[in-house]
Each structure stands twice: as structure tokens, then as C-alpha cells.
Amino acid sequence: MAFKQEPLPYSRNALEPHMSAATLKHHYGHHHATYVEKLNELSKGTPYAKMSLEEVVLTTADDDGAERIFQNAAQAWNHDFFWKSMTPGGGGRPAGALACAIDDAFGSHKAFSEAFVKHGLERFGSGWVWLVSDDDGLRIVSTPNGRSVQVDGPKPLLVCDVWEHAYYLDHQHRRERFLKTFLTHLANWDFAGRRMNLEGEGTYTASRAFRAGQEAFAASGKVAKAARAAADALDGPEGGELRAAEARAARRR
Ligand code: FE
Numbered sequence: 001m002a003f004k005q006e007p008l009p010y011s012r013n014a015l016e017p018h019m020s021a022a023t024l025k026h027h028y029g030h031h032h033a034t035y036v037e038k039l040n041e042l043s044k045g046t047p048y049a050k051m052s053l054e055e056v057v058l059t060t061a062d063d064d065g066a067e068r069i070f071q072n073a074a075q076a077w078n079h080d081f082f083w084k085s086m087t088p089g090g091g092g093r094p095a096g097a098l099a100c101a102i103d104d105a106f107g108s109h110k111a112f113s114e115a116f117v118k119h120g121l122e123r124f125g126s127g128w129v130w131l132v133s134d135d136d137g138l139r140i141v142s143t144p145n146g147r148s149v150q151v152d153g154p155k156p157l158l159v160c161d162v163w164e165h166a167y168y169l170d171h172q173h174r175r176e177r178f179l180k181t182f183l184t185h186l187a188n189w190d191f192a193g194r195r196m197n198l199e200g201e202g203t204y205t206a207s208r209a210f211r212a213g214q215e216a217f218a219a220s221g222k223v224a225k226a227a228r229a230a231a232d233a234l235d236g237p238e239g240g241e242l243r244a245a246e247a248r249a250a251r252r253r
Contacts, residue, residue, distance in 0.1 A: 003043070003053055003073075005036045006080045014088045018185040023169045028083065031165050035075040035146075042069045053077050054150075061151035074146040078128055078159065085158045087188035091181075094189035098157075098196055105138035113183050115140050120162050120179040129179070131158040133196055157192040 008028055013021040039056070043049045048056045048069055057077050060070035093099060093109050106112035120129040123142040130141045132154035142162075143149050149156050160166075160182045167178035 002040045003036055003076065005033055008083055010088055015086060015186060018181050020170050027165055032079040035072045035079065039069065039072040039076055042072060057148050058151055071146040074148045078146065078148055081156060082159050082161045084191050085188050086186040090189065091183055091185040091187045094193060096193060098189060098193040101138050101196065116183060117176060117179045120160060121176055123162055126163040129160045129162055130156050131192060132156050155195065157195045158187060
């Protein structure tokens, strides 16, 4: 089944005046659509064509031989997530548990906003700025080009696209103004709050890491070595001690 671009969660003029219909026409209708088309072209007839979009992203993330598939799959996934990260009438301060988590992590909403903008400005060239959660709480992370943050472990809550095509029509070269507009008028805090409270999210990433660990352990030859050591121990003096201890325990029962 071919990969499909998710529908925009609002109409193309719904984010005006903060993000124009022209930006959405080109960004959603051309840039994002092209990543999905390219992914379908590249994955046709390969095992990737049978995976979910997120599985393709996670499976190809560190595979040099699949870099083009990864970049297009990740860009398709990131853009779906970006559209959900905005909402008409969004921005400002979140409420509830998310507001508390932001205060815990950054000290205040103002400090969080400054850090988010700073990460966006320091991302040289194209990339993404994410609010994520992991075992240490909330963090801000930026990734280059198409890299999706979940391939490195954390759960994404919100993302802002800082490729020039995201802001050039509305803000020209002024990325800082775009980042501030995103936080003040567009950020979908309800979405980020729901993401934060999702149970089980990230399980796929965890199970992938566990499988990779098992494979690395098996490939290292340590499994056979450990099994040999265990067999030798049971046949040798330690085995004798173990059998004697078991016999003593059995007599006491
Ligand atoms: Fe983009």
C-alpha cells in the first residue's frame, strides 16, 4: 500500500494571519507532498513498502544504504507531526500538567520560550526544533535536515519546522520572528499535552533498542562464550559446590 499524506487538520487559510494560505499551499501542497511521492517511488517493491511510515523512519535512520528513503520518510512523518503541532488560535501558555512540566524543566514559560527560540536560531541550515519528553522530563532538541527526533529515543510532543520554506513567504529571512509567532499564535498545546500523557508511546522505540541490543550481543560471540563458561563451571569445582549446596538445602527441607 502506498504511503499517503495525512490531510491537513484545518483549512489552508485557518492559520492566517500568522501563517498564510500561500505558505500552506506551497509547504503542504508541494514540499510535503513531494516527500511522500518520492518515498513511494523509492520504496516500491522493497520491504519498506509494507511497513508503517514510522517503522520506515526507525528502520532506516542509521542505515547509510537507505539514506534517501530515510530522509523522505522522516520528512513525511515530521510534516504530519508539524501540522498537528499548530492550531488556529493556538500559542500562548499551555494549561494543566503540561504547564507544570514546562515549569519543572525550564523554570518558567518565558525561559522555555527563550530556549526554544535559541535552539531554532542555532540550528544551522535546515532542520527541526522539538519539545520532547524522556526519563529526565521535558527537553528541547533540534535535529538537522529530515532527522526525526524519536529515532534517538525521546518522545516528541511538539515540533517547529525551521527549513526556510516554512517561513520565507511570511517572514522572509527572519527565522526568529517566525519562531516567536509559532509560540505566541500557533503552538497546539492541547496536542502536546495529549502526547505527554499517552501511555505506551515510545514502546516501539524501546523494543527496537532491545532487539538491537540482543542482536549485538549475539553477534559479539559472547552468548557462546557465556554458555561455555556456565557448562565448564557446572562440570568443575564450582559445579561441585553448587551440587553440594543443593543437597544440603534438600536435607533441610
Ligand atoms: Fe517543511
